[in-house]
Amino acid sequence: MITQASGNLLDAQVDALVNTVNTVGVMGKGIALQFRRAYPAMYREYIKAAKAGDIRLGRMHVWTNDEALTGPRYIINFPTKGHWKARSRFTDIEAGLDDLAKVVRHLGITSIAIPPLGCGNGGLDWAQVRPLIERTFAALPDVDTRVYPPAGAPQAADMLNHTCRPRWTVGKAALVDLIARYGERTLDVSIIEVQKLMYFLQEAGELLRLDYQKGRYGPYADNLQKVLQAVEGHFLTGYGDGSRPVASAEPIAPLPDAPAQAADFLVDHPDTLTRSQRVLGLASGYESPYAMELLSTVHWVATHESRPVTTPDAAASAVAAWSPRKATLFTPAHAHAAWDHLAEHGWLHQQV
Known part of the structure; x- marks a missing residue:
């Protein structure tokens, strides 16, 4: 039958x-x-x-x-x-x-x-x-x-999950800690925002070995997905099996007790906490998928292109040239504002 x-x-x-x-x-x-x-x-x-x-x-x-x-x-x-x-x-x-x-x-x-x-x-x-x-x-x-x-x-x-709970590492603890503290300022934390938080943490000097490349939604590290797979159902929830398109993906959220455990682990890593705080300072006022994509895209064209841009006008042009989607989504005024915000927080030309 x-x-x-x-x-x-x-x-x-x-x-x-x-x-x-x-x-x-x-x-x-x-x-x-x-x-x-x-x-x-x-x-x-x-x-x-x-x-x-x-x-x-x-x-x-x-x-x-x-x-x-x-x-x-x-x-x-x-x-x-x-x-x-x-x-x-x-x-x-x-x-x-x-x-x-x-x-x-x-x-x-x-x-x-x-x-x-x-x-x-x-x-x-x-x-x-x-x-x-x-x-x-x-x-x-x-x-x-x-x-x-x-x-x-x-x-x-x-989703069933019978895998062994992974051990805490500095990278996993920083991931959970950043998501938890950033999430206190916004309703949900999207996969786009998680990618950008970790992008800026690495740019701040944290050794994460994340391979960021130019992606549809700005800087994107495919190997971060493997980390999210490993911690799903143990420290975080929402990533699932990674099959949902970005537009319909669930928000990423820490599981109960995970933020406290991450914070306890990071007590012995004050430099990581300092870098995380710097990322959260940069993200202040930019707590949305749109804003974090804009901020990271402007930062990328100013620091990672073969010919990095050096002015807000050039940044706006480079963002528009990234893809037709970005040209429609991000106005020159928005790119200018993101440039000024990055400069004000010391993320342009002096990265760490």
Whole structure:
């Protein structure tokens, strides 16, 4: 029996859950990241198999949940693409479904939950993938097959997380502390604002090893996302699985007790606290995604371009040249005001 399901796939009460994976051992986003957090032991086995070359397109990787008293007995990793950056192909989904059917028969699975294979980051059309799944499981009428169409990720707080709590480091403590103190001034803290707070903290001299580049919303460090993944559900909440577009992403907020723990940790790191306070001083009056994007963009063109600008007029022109979006969004007057604010707080030409 095939039914269309809704809600959080990981909450399905079935014999087997299907997880979509690549063949190179990366579960960094979307439903794969949700599985990684919910079943850390499975993730470790998947990594070993990927390193051994045993994760292949068209072949299932099955992990048995030996400790399961309730919930799924099996997690079936379904390779939908080779490299995590690649697009999925229908031929690989078809071959994988054939092998999945064999696995279901062999293990005697009576109920299974299946996500939208190869859709989302894989780029395939659900209207074409769904018939492939239905055709495959029509031949298994005794299996309770629950198919989940694309519906977006569940709320961050509803995602299972059985990973070990990471240890505090200066960088993690500074991240939580900045978000907590900045958040006291504003209703919500967006992922854009988190990126900019850490950008300015690094610019203030904190050794964070964040690789900032020019992005759509100003300076952006992709490796900061990995830090947010690690602390999600332990120190912070809101990042979730990182799959939501920026415009619809949840706000990032510290979990109870995390700000106090971060503050206690930073007592022994007064230089970091001084830099954080300097960032908060700069952010005063600019507490919004729009304003922090503007401030960081103006700072970038004055400090990181191959030919840094040296006047507010040049900064306004450089901001407009960044992208058509910025040219429309940020007026010359706004760029001038941001330049003056940066200069007043000592962030231009004398960075630390």
